Amino acid sequence: MTGPIHDVRPRASDLLETWNGEAVDARAVPVHPVSRFRAIVLEALAGGGRLAALFGRPAEGRVLLTAVLADDPEGRLALLSTLVDGAYPALSAEVPAAQGFERELAEQYGVRPEGHPWLKPLRFEPPLRPVRDAFGRRDPRATIPGEYPFFAVEGEEVHEVAVGPVHAGIIEPGHFRFQCHGEQVFHLEIVLGYQHRGVEPLLQGGPDRRSLALAESIAGDTSVGHGLAYVKALESLAGRPPPARAMALRGVALELERLANHVGDLGALAGDVGFLPTASYCGALRAEFLNATAELCGNRFGRGLLVPGGVRHDLGAAEAQAIAARVRGAWEKSRRAAGLFFESPSVRARLEGTGAVSRETALALGLVGPAARASGVDRDVRRDHAFGIFRFVHVPVVTADTGDVFARAWIRLLEGERSAAFVASQLENLPEGGARDPLGPLAPGSLVVSMVEGWRGEIAHVAVTDEAGRLARYKVKDPSFHNWFGLAMALRDGQISDFPLCNKSFNLSYAGHDL
Amino acid sequence: MIDILKFRLGYGRQTVAFPDGPPKFPARFRGRPAVDPSRCTDGCTACAEICPTEAILAPGTASMAVDLGRCVFCGDCAAACPPGAIRFTDDHRLAARAREALVVRGDEPVLAAALDGEMRRVLGRSLKLRQVSAAGCNGCEAELNATGNIQFDLGRFGVQFVASPRHADGIVVTGPVSENMLLALRKTYEAVPAPRLVIAVGACAISGGVFRESPVVSGGAEAALAGIPVDLFVPGCPPHPITIVDGLLRLLGRLG
Numbered sequence: 061m062t063g064p065i066h067d068v069r070p071r072a073s074d075l076l077e078t079w080n081g082e083a084v085d086a087r088a089v090p091v092h093p094v095s096r097f098r099a100i101v102l103e104a105l106a107g108g109g110r111l112a113a114l115f116g117r118p119a120e121g122r123v124l125l126t127a128v129l130a131d132d133p134e135g136r137l138a139l140l141s142t143l144v145d146g147a148y149p150a151l152s153a154e155v156p157a158a159q160g161f162e163r164e165l166a167e168q169y170g171v172r173p174e175g176h177p178w179l180k181p182l183r184f185e186p187p188l189r190p191v192r193d194a195f196g197r198r199d200p201r202a203t204i205p206g207e208y209p210f211f212a213v214e215g216e217e218v219h220e221v222a223v224g225p226v227h228a229g230i231i232e233p234g235h236f237r238f239q240c241h242g243e244q245v246f247h248l249e250i251v252l253g254y255q256h257r258g259v260e261p262l263l264q265g266g267p268d269r270r271s272l273a274l275a276e277s278i279a280g281d282t283s284v285g286h287g288l289a290y291v292k293a294l295e296s297l298a299g300r301p302p303p304a305r306a307m308a309l310r311g312v313a314l315e316l317e318r319l320a321n322h323v324g325d326l327g328a329l330a331g332d333v334g335f336l337p338t339a340s341y342c343g344a345l346r347a348e349f350l351n352a353t354a355e356l357c358g359n360r361f362g363r364g365l366l367v368p369g370g371v372r373h374d375l376g377a378a379e380a381q382a383i384a385a386r387v388r389g390a391w392e393k394s395r396r397a398a399g400l401f402f403e404s405p406s407v408r409a410r411l412e413g414t415g416a417v418s419r420e421t422a423l424a425l426g427l428v429g430p431a432a433r434a435s436g437v438d439r440d441v442r443r444d445h446a447f448g449i450f451r452f453v454h455v456p457v458v459t460a461d462t463g464d465v466f467a468r469a470w471i472r473l474l475e476g477e478r479s480a481a482f483v484a485s486q487l488e489n490l491p492e493g494g495a496r497d498p499l500g501p502l503a504p505g506s507l508v509v510s511m512v513e514g515w516r517g518e519i520a521h522v523a524v525t526d527e528a529g530r531l532a533r534y535k536v537k538d539p540s541f542h543n544w545f546g547l548a549m550a551l552r553d554g555q556i557s558d559f560p561l562c563n564k565s566f567n568l569s570y571a572g573h574d575l
Numbered sequence: 576m577i578d579i580l581k582f583r584l585g586y587g588r589q590t591v592a593f594p595d596g597p598p599k600f601p602a603r604f605r606g607r608p609a610v611d612p613s614r615c616t617d618g619c620t621a622c623a624e625i626c627p628t629e630a631i632l633a634p635g636t637a638s639m640a641v642d643l644g645r646c647v648f649c650g651d652c653a654a655a656c657p658p659g660a661i662r663f664t665d666d667h668r669l670a671a672r673a674r675e676a677l678v679v680r681g682d683e684p685v686l687a688a689a690l691d692g693e694m695r696r697v698l699g700r701s702l703k704l705r706q707v708s709a710a711g712c713n714g715c716e717a718e719l720n721a722t723g724n725i726q727f728d729l730g731r732f733g734v735q736f737v738a739s740p741r742h743a744d745g746i747v748v749t750g751p752v753s754e755n756m757l758l759a760l761r762k763t764y765e766a767v768p769a770p771r772l773v774i775a776v777g778a779c780a781i782s783g784g785v786f787r788e789s790p791v792v793s794g795g796a797e798a799a800l801a802g803i804p805v806d807l808f809v810p811g812c813p814p815h816p817i818t819i820v821d822g823l824l825r826l827l828g829r830l831g
């Protein structure tokens with residue numbers, strides 16, 4: 061990462077600067093001709109910036125594209141827009157991290173990113189405006205995921221392996237198509253979209269009584285992460301930050317979610333390599349963190365805790381102390397259970413060198429979260445674009461450099477350690493005062509980028525209000541949006557039998573991707 | 576090896592006492608709602624206005640009810656009702672054999688009836704299920720997975736999730752069934768040899784849940800599998816693992 065965005069910024073008026081959770085006047089976002097838009101985005105990215113989001117919305121019979129550029133070292137975001145219709149020159153040829161965004165635009169708004177190297181439907185969703193999408197489809201029933209031309213490798217001994225959408229275990233649906241030569245994987249193509257429920261259009265026109273429950277259901281294992289991004293977006297638009305006590309309790313819930321998933325993932329990885337003690341213990345220890353979350357709010361996944369303006373349940377001092385002690389105890393056991401796993405030479409031999417993703421690949425694809433940090437990409441929203449309690453209390457960021465299954469597993473242990481310490485110390489020192497304030501109306505004609513470091517990585521929501529202060533567009537980006545391609549790259553030239561292990565080391569969300 | 580054994584010895588028994596002993600839930604756990612319309616303030620429909628899934632039927636009238644098939648157990652209705660016309664009990668028993676049985680009035684337990692005669696004889700002691708996530712958010716899937724861990728240990732009752740529909744006695748559907756999963760769900764069902772069960776787990780699979788108004792979902796298993804009856808509905812968002820285990824054991828006639 062070199063140089064902040066302003067180093068390459070030709071003119072101050074080219075970009076609108078903002079930060080995580082700051083509402084801006086939507087009309088103040090500069091709108092450029094396409095060629096200028098491209099040039100500014102490419103320059104900013106070449107200067108070390110990152111494309112955090114790129115999304116469309118209808119405007120003047122055309123489509124207004126808005127890019128959110130992140131300057132992670134400086135903790136700043138910058139916005140710019142362009143109006144397109146029909147086709148425009150794709151960014152993805154130069155910026156692989158844009159590939160998903162541009163496929164989404166092609167599908168949602170029927171604009172064609174010319175020169176896109178991998179222009180395929182993203183989630184087989186019907187267009188969001190009454191046009192045909194860039195693939196000529198208007199009716200969602202016309203095609204389903206998997207009914208499309210797969211990338212194929214030809215040759216005498218090349219064979220194809222197809223897996224899914226219905227998998228062997230209790231897992232969400234997706235289709236994996238391998239091009240193999242014996243055991244060796246030349247290429248893995250991942251087709252998603254089976255989980256598409258239409259989250260974004262359902263949030264449009266809100267906030268209404270469904271909205272919060274919808275946000276909590278974007279990815280059920282990340283209810284707190286997505287729920288938090290949503291309530292934070294609304295609070296920013298209403299100009300009402302939540303009370304300090306609510307921020308602390310939200311931070312506790314977010315880190316408990318990270319702990320439950322990281323510990324569960326360590327158990328799942330252990331199960332996959334046949335190391336059963338850790339598989340059984342971590343399976344049960346994961347429940348300790350889920351149950352601690354249920355002590356906060358009655359639900360093991362944190363549903364019903366968050367509300368715009370604060371939290372729905374406060375804790376008494378004795379309750380908070382009891383949960384803190386429980387979390388410390390559960391972590392102590394988790395650390396020991398994971399220790400058995402990592403200290404076993406046969407386990408290490410199985411994990412090390414498997415499914416490696418290089419730092420260059422991770423950067424190019426825009427990977428986020430533990431998957432990025434395992435490849436040496438030092439990025440974490442809790443530090444880079446600090447929000448809520450993390451503005452006051454810092455959780456150290458951990459990285460590794462081998463980018464393999466081992467690194468992705470090891471990172472989870474180290475992150476768990478820090479999250480457990482954070483949760484316990486917050487619960488032991490909760491700020492005084494109330495835990496919920498009324499929200500008030502949302503500012504009309506505004507835009508806010510709301511980011512949260514979920515357990516899989518950066519969650520980014522962008523909310524835009526209309527003149528009446530209703531949500532005119534609600535864009536959701538789950539960390540899996542970028543990271544699925546990381547999994548495909550982890551398999552390249554690997555062994556097909558490594559797939560389950562690699563897949564678990566990423567443990568990505570299908571629902572979060574498919575929306 | 577020694578370390579592993581030492582750890583094991585210090586670890587103790589993990590499996591929950593349920594069903595032999597009472598299950599333990601946290602203080603804020605929201606189980607079956609109890610409805611008492613005599614406590615309603617005249618003309619008040621605050622609960623229904625706030626409910627994300629329109630789960631409250633006939634609010635403020637003598638026939639007020641909560642539809643557990645839609646309810647996501649957010650608790651907002653109870654919070655909006657200081658007189659307590661709707662309140663949440665810690666009764667985990669929520670599963671039912673018929674859709675109508677999920678519409679609760681008063682404060683009576685919901686208990687799923689057992690399969691009858693031949694089905695119970697064939698499946699009662701060994702039930703293999705194929706899970707199909709059809710746009711489930713991974714909440715219900717996670718709790719179904721949890722039923723198999725060492726705490727809830729569904730395997731001890733002879734109930735198991737299997738990899739192939741050909742080896743299964745039925746399917747467990749989660750999610751509101753997206754258009755994009757409709758074909759895969761139907762094909763999986765057809766691949767299960769008859770007689771076969773259909774079990775819908777979670778508000779989405781029962782009614783569409785928070786997605787029921789989306790144009791790209793079918794609104795649950797019953798709607799998606801048009802004409803094929805659902806044998807067991809397990810409400811919740813997601814249901815607690817004990818609620819799932821309770822429902823399955825009642826279906827098999829294993830709980831009195």
Ligand code: SF4
Pocket residue numbers: 622625626627628629630631641645646647648649650651652653
């Ligand atoms: S708890 Fe159930 S009935 Fe009550 S408001 Fe929430 S979803 Fe509606």
